[in-house]
Amino acid sequence: MTYNVAILGASGYTGAELVRLIATHPSLKIVGLSGNSKAGLSMAQVFPHLRHLDLPVLTTIEDMSFDGVDLVFCALPHATSQKVISGLPRHLRIVDLSADFRLRDPAEYEKWYGKPHSAVEMQKEAVYGLTEFYRDEISQALLVAGTGCNAATGQYALRPLIAAGVIDLDNIIIDLKAAVSGAGRALKENLLHAELSEGYHAYAVGGTHRHLGEFDQEFSAVAGRPVHVQFTPHLVPANRGILATVYVQGDVEAIYGALDAAYAEEPFVTVLPKGEAPSTKHIRASNFCHIGVVADRVSGRVMVIAALDNLTKGSSGQALQNANLMLGLPETEGLMLAPVFP
Amino acid sequence: MTYNVAILGASGYTGAELVRLIATHPSLKIVGLSGNSKAGLSMAQVFPHLRHLDLPVLTTIEDMSFDGVDLVFCALPHATSQKVISGLPRHLRIVDLSADFRLRDPAEYEKWYGKPHSAVEMQKEAVYGLTEFYRDEISQALLVAGTGCNAATGQYALRPLIAAGVIDLDNIIIDLKAAVSGAGRALKENLLHAELSEGYHAYAVGGTHRHLGEFDQEFSAVAGRPVHVQFTPHLVPANRGILATVYVQGDVEAIYGALDAAYAEEPFVTVLPKGEAPSTKHIRASNFCHIGVVADRVSGRVMVIAALDNLTKGSSGQALQNANLMLGLPETEGLMLAPVFP
Amino acid sequence: MTYNVAILGASGYTGAELVRLIATHPSLKIVGLSGNSKAGLSMAQVFPHLRHLDLPVLTTIEDMSFDGVDLVFCALPHATSQKVISGLPRHLRIVDLSADFRLRDPAEYEKWYGKPHSAVEMQKEAVYGLTEFYRDEISQALLVAGTGCNAATGQYALRPLIAAGVIDLDNIIIDLKAAVSGAGRALKENLLHAELSEGYHAYAVGGTHRHLGEFDQEFSAVAGRPVHVQFTPHLVPANRGILATVYVQGDVEAIYGALDAAYAEEPFVTVLPKGEAPSTKHIRASNFCHIGVVADRVSGRVMVIAALDNLTKGSSGQALQNANLMLGLPETEGLMLAPVFP
Amino acid sequence: MTYNVAILGASGYTGAELVRLIATHPSLKIVGLSGNSKAGLSMAQVFPHLRHLDLPVLTTIEDMSFDGVDLVFCALPHATSQKVISGLPRHLRIVDLSADFRLRDPAEYEKWYGKPHSAVEMQKEAVYGLTEFYRDEISQALLVAGTGCNAATGQYALRPLIAAGVIDLDNIIIDLKAAVSGAGRALKENLLHAELSEGYHAYAVGGTHRHLGEFDQEFSAVAGRPVHVQFTPHLVPANRGILATVYVQGDVEAIYGALDAAYAEEPFVTVLPKGEAPSTKHIRASNFCHIGVVADRVSGRVMVIAALDNLTKGSSGQALQNANLMLGLPETEGLMLAPVFP
Incomplete structure (x- = not known):
């Protein structure tokens, strides 16, 4: 079975790393890519190393349809992320790669990030995404907060x-x-x-x-x-x-x-x-x-x-590992790529 | 169907790159690895980036069994390669990554490599391995000479x-x-x-x-x-x-x-x-x-x-592309890994 | 005898390279440094590698006094450079490191730089700064145009x-x-x-x-x-x-x-x-x-x-070599630093 | 006044760094360079970045004359250094860049370097070369042991x-x-x-x-x-x-x-x-x-x-700073070169 995923903030490095990994993932298909400042461009224009892939054109988040999307990777900057995620359809599985949902205590968030959290309710729901230690919760979660x-x-x-x-x-x-x-x-x-x-x-x-x-x-x-x-x-x-x-x-x-x-x-x-x-x-x-x-x-x-x-285990690889769990796929699927040396 | 492959000269960079690529190839299994100066060591000791893989211990070529091996990648230095290959069982499919079988004219070989070729008969049989231009010959070949x-x-x-x-x-x-x-x-x-x-x-x-x-x-x-x-x-x-x-x-x-x-x-x-x-x-x-x-x-x-x-398209990736053809596998199998950026 | 020099645009790499070279030049003293966007900062704040030097604080060009200055190095961007130089006191010796005075034909300037030259008269006076081939002219010049x-x-x-x-x-x-x-x-x-x-x-x-x-x-x-x-x-x-x-x-x-x-x-x-x-x-x-x-x-x-x-022979070292000639100093003074290897 | 110096082990990086620094030192002249494995070669052949300098040809230590030499820099490997230094004329000032004379206690030397010291008497005389903390001793020393x-x-x-x-x-x-x-x-x-x-x-x-x-x-x-x-x-x-x-x-x-x-x-x-x-x-x-x-x-x-x-403050620059003190020169002479950035 193939699951449809979208990547918000695909024009940054973690977004590109997600695309790289998903490119050879057997069960995921990228159906949406957003990059507000690069909307209208192809991924080949933003990241020429991905030109061999058949990918959707970059759109704004506003223009993106979430119909038929099973899971969203959100690779936006912190502060932006909480605003965007709180506006997404509530049934969507979401893996957030920003800092916005990592800290469960809103006071701690404000202390470290300098402003109040604007989606406190969702912050409480989020599961911390360090896979090996939150495996069960992640499997059941709608919102997983990727770690720093x-x-x-x-x-x-x-x-x-x-x-x-x-x-x-x-x-x-x-x-x-x-x-x-x-x-x-x-x-x-x-x-x-x-x-x-x-x-x-x-x-x-x-x-x-x-x-x-x-x-x-x-x-x-x-x-x-x-x-x-x-x-x-x-x-x-x-x-x-x-x-x-x-x-x-x-x-x-x-x-x-x-x-x-x-x-x-x-x-x-x-x-x-x-x-x-x-x-x-x-x-x-x-x-x-x-x-x-x-x-x-x-x-x-x-x-x-x-x-x-x-970029991999510390961010986009972790995100994909969590997505596998959330979608009921084998946890290692698409992630066994050997390190590149030299 | 899974084909068994061996890699001779696995302790160099092209050998390691072959292992990296084959690690996620669905139809190939590495059953033998040689590295004369490192015989007795595990690949994890020679290339720690490959420690997650279940690989044979490095042996000498002399100690390697070719029973059940479908194809051999030979990543040895030139001059050594021709000696080793001329001693291999004749039914084996061989992809040689050295310079030894690239030049069809023995005089040219001697001119560029400074000594006479010692396996002139095999040199004649070898197909030049630039896949896109020798596809048909490679599909039928027993010995393919990877290009520089x-x-x-x-x-x-x-x-x-x-x-x-x-x-x-x-x-x-x-x-x-x-x-x-x-x-x-x-x-x-x-x-x-x-x-x-x-x-x-x-x-x-x-x-x-x-x-x-x-x-x-x-x-x-x-x-x-x-x-x-x-x-x-x-x-x-x-x-x-x-x-x-x-x-x-x-x-x-x-x-x-x-x-x-x-x-x-x-x-x-x-x-x-x-x-x-x-x-x-x-x-x-x-x-x-x-x-x-x-x-x-x-x-x-x-x-x-x-x-x-x-190391990839210029050497080990090319070798794998040719091996796919020689084994009747889809040419791109295991080779669609996206480039790593940044 | 010591000559007083000023560097306009000292917050870029060629400016910093000039300071590095002049730091051990026996006959030059830096009496003025401009960097409009960094005015008010010390060079140690802009380039911490220069913190051991006793240097003037960065000012705007407008606030810089040229009294007692013998020679000005102008390390500003092209287009800016011609405006600034045309407003400097006419007796000053000037070594310009920008592209503004390299091309003697105003039409060529416009062709390559996309807009008309605003100081055409000075452009005619400028001597092309490839020292080995314009040594005599440089020795007599008031304005030398450093080469690309x-x-x-x-x-x-x-x-x-x-x-x-x-x-x-x-x-x-x-x-x-x-x-x-x-x-x-x-x-x-x-x-x-x-x-x-x-x-x-x-x-x-x-x-x-x-x-x-x-x-x-x-x-x-x-x-x-x-x-x-x-x-x-x-x-x-x-x-x-x-x-x-x-x-x-x-x-x-x-x-x-x-x-x-x-x-x-x-x-x-x-x-x-x-x-x-x-x-x-x-x-x-x-x-x-x-x-x-x-x-x-x-x-x-x-x-x-x-x-x-x-940065040295291609730009700031060349500029200093030309300045030596313009000031009647030995051409190699301060420039015999050995290459840094490894 | 100019002092004559020799560098033993000039074919390594610390030797080359010494030459680089001495190249613009006003009071030192290099009169001998040894490099046993490169004897007979010019420094330009061993280190082409030094080709602008007029330097002695590399010799073996045996072939080097120490007549008229005021100070020797010894940039040899440890163990070799103690043997060579114990054979040098006793009036020579010596700055050793190896590890051989850093540890005053022979037992400590043997513990860390795995074999007994062969020049224990000289080891006792040597002054530890961390200039800022041994300035007076260094000024009087015949043998200074550069630090790690x-x-x-x-x-x-x-x-x-x-x-x-x-x-x-x-x-x-x-x-x-x-x-x-x-x-x-x-x-x-x-x-x-x-x-x-x-x-x-x-x-x-x-x-x-x-x-x-x-x-x-x-x-x-x-x-x-x-x-x-x-x-x-x-x-x-x-x-x-x-x-x-x-x-x-x-x-x-x-x-x-x-x-x-x-x-x-x-x-x-x-x-x-x-x-x-x-x-x-x-x-x-x-x-x-x-x-x-x-x-x-x-x-x-x-x-x-x-x-x-x-290579500089940690080794050859330190050595030169110590040599300045040993020769009665200003401590900073030849050493005020600005850092190279970028």
Whole structure:
């Protein structure tokens, strides 16, 4: 059986990544693509790498028909997303890739995003989209909120450890290295090739990155008490990939055991042999997440290092994984593409 | 039906690319992998990006069994390849990715590769693997010789023009820009990141690149007279991609028409709208080839620009396309993966 | 003796490169910096890599005093430049890095830049800034028009050959590969890291690049007859560097001899041993230009390959070299910085 | 006055960087260059970017005369360095860039480098080359041991804090991101462009990196008690630069104050305004080190982030700074080159 899907905000990188993945998905058909500033253009004009596909022309959201659509991927900017989604037909399954429905507490949303949420009722309904930990709820959901890409990476490293009670909750540091596509196709000086290539630096320092809202919400929920991690992202000169080096305190055997148990049956999350460190190069353009566990020479200190592709497992691949669940399809369908190396 | 395939020389980039592509091919199963210097290792140890796959352990060629194998991909270095292939069971279908069986004239082989061919009889049998132009022969062949990646790119731009008689055969210049994976996983100083990144240069200048042997053979055969092009490759700081800017003399309408007619029905070769130039970014990690045609301001001068991924359409993707034909499978099976962008 | 200089348009890449070079120039002192959109900021805020220098705060041009200023570098966009320069005090020595005063014929300016020139009288006075070929005029000039960076590269390869009459003037092809800083610090989608890195393509194809105006003017003047070359620029994923592969017809000995003779005494232009090809990596961040000469296997065909750094020899280094001449300083002063490798 | 210097091991990256810097140093003249595997070649053959310089031909160390040489830079691999240096004339001033004389305790050397030291007496004499903290000793020294590049970066961030007693000595984490030239011009698979570009990963994990020997020695000496930091280096796809994100516990004002006081008069080390994070892009190819201090949202947690160029301030620039002191020259002579951006 084939399901019809539409993608709102198809002119950005996560939109293009969705199209790339769906292109070889056996059960999904793209019947609508929106991109307000590019309405009237073909996808081949906006993303020439997709020119071999037979795709609908880009339209405005207003001009899009949702008749016969089974599921909508919403790849719009935050704030815009909540407005658009609250106006969609209520029977539609929706996977939102923006930040708008990730935080269950409206006060937290306002704190991190600087303005009140305009669709508070829907915010309550939304299921947090970290598939491996919300599988049942996602299967039943009408609205799934895709996670932040950095937030996903940190959680893959830490959730099983917090759940198992094997680390000190007050001494968690996430030093994260992110590639540039996570910033989107935005015209900003610091995203220019000449500014970024051959250099790297920390950004959103001091605990100001918005994905901390997700860390706080999720880790506190898992722990049953407030957990506030340190989180410093860095921008590195690469296009795809996130590497989170997470510094924790605990027993390395217990830590390795908790991760190994949590992911033993997972198709996309792999715990490497003890002592091995993952590389973003080894999961690029795929839906896989690699996790390494290394004991430091300082007793009781452990590094958990997680690597994933921000556009795939961190965003559009995750969205498709969730869509598969929502539509009753095999969770891995269309997502077993091998990483691209070199 | 599933066919069993083996890959000889699986520890190089073209070997890894074959595994990547076959990983989601519905009708092929990898039953043997050789890598003499890495025998005994798993593919996950040699190429950690393939660790999610259930693959045979690497063996030596000597230890590999070909019972039940339907087709062998041979991704060995030239000179080695001819020795190995001449020792394989004669009923096996073989796609060779090396240079060993590309040149039909043993004298030409010796001229470009510096020593006599040791399997001259097989060399005669081999079919040149540029799929779109040798489709029927390939379907019937036991031994297909994959083309050089640069040679493929130049031929996609030029073969239809030579065949149609629309360009001056004595004034053809191929200025080619190649990414570094074409040089393989070799430990050479000029392939180091620190040496290559942020710089670029011509190499094999003056008409010394071995792929000229293929150009001479093929273009002369198409033209029915000797054709000797100028060919200058450049190494650019990227991992995948070849861009050939081909300077020809002729009428732009005739040139565009000849290319358009030649590729109108081809699933993998696309002629862009007139005046548009392709980018390697738009075909990366895919089996597609994009061709642009642009008239110069100088009357009667035309640029034909072809872009493809050296590891996919230029090598392992081509090999798989040929294997599909040899096995009676749909030619595009497993090869419709969309390019990876950004 | 120290000369006071001002830089107009100091917030762009060529402005920053001027500051970098002047920072260790023994005879120049920067007394004024303009950057209209950044007026009021320090250079450390606009270019943190310059924070160790004691520099004037950025002002608007209107607020800048030219009292005591000996020479002005004007690194403004074209069209803006002519307006600003025509309003400067007439005794000032000016080195303009824009395109505004490169073309002596106002009709040519209008043809290539799309609108009439607004300072035609000054345009006539301006000396073309290709130092090695206009040394005497530059020494006496009040207004020097810096060349296009691509235009400089092509001319270093070709001027001596045209002057010596050793090549066919009707068969000249310049296939040029340019790094991205040549496009400036502009917020354009195609200059983003995610769009450019790992890919490359031709642009301004078909003889539409504006630097052709310079080629036409200069080559025709040298030849004493109209010369119209083919010129196809490509954008490659690097920040600095231009490599021009120039295809000519003539005798390789005569060609090598003409270049060797022309540059034998030049401090910044080096002809490599015959058959060697230059790399942009070997002149990066320096004022040097390397030229290689290679005979093709096709008789009578020769490649002349020139490499320089677009921001240094192609722009700000050239500007400083000209300023040295205009101020009576040694031509090489402050410019002998060695290339940065790796 | 001009001093004569020789460089042993001039065919590696630190050797080439020394030549680059000395090229515009007003008081030093290179009179000898060794490179055993390249003996007989010119530097232009080994490093074409240096071809504009008039340099001695490379010789073996055995063939080099030290008559009239005032100072030797030794850029040889560790283990080799101690053998060569112990055989040099004893009056020579020597700056060693290898690891051989960094660790004062022979047992520590053996622990980290895997074999006994063969020149223990000289090891005791050697002065540790972190200029800002050993200035007086270096001025008097005959043998200065250049620091590890990572070790330098971490120490710039931490020494003043340990000395001032403003941080918890038992909770120090150095998460370091290093560019690839720090690994030298070695033919290793993981240093290939195709392997490194577009990916990044931790290496030498778990407290196994040899520069920990320097951290232990120096931090313990400053603290007057054993200090053992956590240190995890990462390899990022860039050629030059080290960024150390150091996680400490203490009061941000005290921390900022200690750093500010320590470096207020230093010509090469700059503490950025509070809350600003440095970028490797802003110190590239220069001898500057930028340090940022940021308070985390978690009370009492602070990040100190240090950036420098591994080949310059981390190695050859440091060596030259020390040589200046040893020769009685101004410490900054030849080292005020501005960073290269973009």
